[in-house]
Amino acid sequence: MACAARPRSGRSTAARNPVMTPTFRTYRRCRVIGWAASATVMAMSQSNRSSAVSASEFDHEELHVRRGTRSGLPIAVGIHSTSAGPAIGGCRIRTYADWRDGIEDVLRLSRAMTLKSAIAGLPHGGGKTVAMAPTTTWSPEDRAELIRDIADVIVGLDGRYITGPDIGTTEADMTTLHALTGGRAWCRPVAEGGSGSSSEATAQGVLAALKAAVSHALLRDSAKGLMVGVIGFGSVGRLVAQSLAREGANVTAVDVNPHLREAAATVGVAWGAGDLLRQDFDIIVPAATGGLLTTESATQARCSVIVGPANNQLAEDSVADVLADRGITWVPDVAASAGGVIHAVCREELGLDEQETEARIEGIGHRVTQILEQASRDGVSALEAAWALAGPIAAGGPS
Numbered sequence: 029m030a031c032a033a034r035p036r037s038g039r040s041t042a043a044r045n046p047v048m049t050p051t052f053r054t055y056r057r058c059r060v061i062g063w064a065a066s067a068t069v070m071a072m073s074q075s076n077r078s079s080a081v082s083a084s085e086f087d088h089e090e091l092h093v094r095r096g097t098r099s100g101l102p103i104a105v106g107i108h109s110t111s112a113g114p115a116i117g118g119c120r121i122r123t124y125a126d127w128r129d130g131i132e133d134v135l136r137l138s139r140a141m142t143l144k145s146a147i148a149g150l151p152h153g154g155g156k157t158v159a160m161a162p163t164t165t166w167s168p169e170d171r172a173e174l175i176r177d178i179a180d181v182i183v184g185l186d187g188r189y190i191t192g193p194d195i196g197t198t199e200a201d202m203t204t205l206h207a208l209t210g211g212r213a214w215c216r217p218v219a220e221g222g223s224g225s226s227s228e229a230t231a232q233g234v235l236a237a238l239k240a241a242v243s244h245a246l247l248r249d250s251a252k253g254l255m256v257g258v259i260g261f262g263s264v265g266r267l268v269a270q271s272l273a274r275e276g277a278n279v280t281a282v283d284v285n286p287h288l289r290e291a292a293a294t295v296g297v298a299w300g301a302g303d304l305l306r307q308d309f310d311i312i313v314p315a316a317t318g319g320l321l322t323t324e325s326a327t328q329a330r331c332s333v334i335v336g337p338a339n340n341q342l343a344e345d346s347v348a349d350v351l352a353d354r355g356i357t358w359v360p361d362v363a364a365s366a367g368g369v370i371h372a373v374c375r376e377e378l379g380l381d382e383q384e385t386e387a388r389i390e391g392i393g394h395r396v397t398q399i400l401e402q403a404s405r406d407g408v409s410a411l412e413a414a415w416a417l418a419g420p421i422a423a424g425g426p427s
């Protein structure tokens with residue numbers, strides 16, 4: 029049976045900080061370097077796109093936009109902050125309907141990485157690479173040229189940015205990038221000296237975050253007997269679903285790939301249909317792509333807790349207020365999804381063993397409790413509480 033949502037008091041962030049549309053002013057804070065820099069800014073200033081973006085969101089140290097000399101494809105690297113240490117964040121290769129979506133992606137994702145690193149207590153700021161793949165079919169040779177172009181951009185950043193895998197890149201790509209950039213790429217395969225796949229560590233972090241959220245919102249010490257909907261049965265989603273089913277939760281999963289249904293059945297996970305967010309569940313685990321939570325979907329959501337690994341779950345920051353106002357406990361994805369990056373940093377940089385690394389990942393639960401308690405105490409959204417807690421750390425202050 030799904031639990032009732034609790035309303036909360038307090039003024040919304042959106043009310044205090046009016047949202048701005050992207051304009052020249054929004055972007056001028058970035059040090060835009062490289063190909064089409066001024067065109068980028070001007071095109072954005074003339075754009076009538078309706079997506080709303082807060083001005084502070086794009087307060088980046090650097091935005092590099094280059095056309096690869098071999099591939100001819102646009103590559104953008106956003107460095108949001110290096111205050112706490114070199115910026116870290118994955119390398120995404122994907123097709124965008126409009127190149128401005130790629131720029132927006134790199135800015136949003138690199139900013140989120142600053143918050144994620146700070147919440148996780150890592151000595152790093154946030155960065156991201158977005159390489160815009162062609163809409164037409166391309167060959168493995170074309171792709172290899174793009175990887176070499178990406179390496180050139182990273183080398184040019186003199187150690188201010190370290191990359192890793194993300195949508196469209198693999199551990200094998202990290203082997204290539206590691207070799208071409210003098211080690212500024214993490215998560216090579218374990219056999220090659222890297223920390224390998226981050227999926228298990230990410231799932232462990234999501235489970236720690238979920239336990240903290242269930243304790244805070246539902247006053248329970250486990251998910252046993254609760255109804256859980258998992259959206260996305262991929263690498264992380266299936267590990268989370270399987271673990272919760274083993275714990276005694278009633279787990280239902282959906283995925284756009286219907287072939288995963290059999291795999292779900294073998295681990296005791298039911299297969300659902302339609303939009304789980306609009307169905308009765310205690311907990312929803314977003315484990316597919318970003319942007320699941322819009323003002324509309326947040327208004328119609330019927331669960332008590334939302335916690336999952338998907339990056340950029342909020343279509344815009346103000347959705348965190350909609351969720352909080354409706355009494356839905358949303359765990360910021362920057363906290364819930366940090367297990368993977370904690371694993372990479374602990375294993376590849378800090379020299380910790382697996383046991384010490386696991387303990388650091390479990391610490392996500394403690395951070396989530398802090399965020400949710402502060403949000404309740406101050407009557408603000410979990411996103412605002414996360415920035416209040418981690419903002420000073422992200423700026424290089426005490427942890």
Ligand SMILES: NC(=O)c1ccc[n+]([C@@H]2O[C@H](COP(=O)([O-])OP(=O)(O)OC[C@H]3O[C@@H](n4cnc5c(N)ncnc54)[C@H](O)[C@@H]3O)[C@@H](O)[C@H]2O)c1
Pocket residue numbers: 195225226227228230259260261262263264265282283284285315316317318337338339365366368
């Ligand atoms: N893998 C990690 O270590 C890690 C770390 C941090 C964040 N994340 C984020 O977590 C999410 C899941 O990561 P993953 O590694 O499991 O990815 P994945 O690609 O293995 O799995 C994603 C799954 O979602 C499904 N999917 C896509 N769109 C969907 C939709 N609209 N509805 C239902 N299912 C849909 C895909 O078919 C796929 O099975 C991603 O957003 C990723 O960026 C992953």
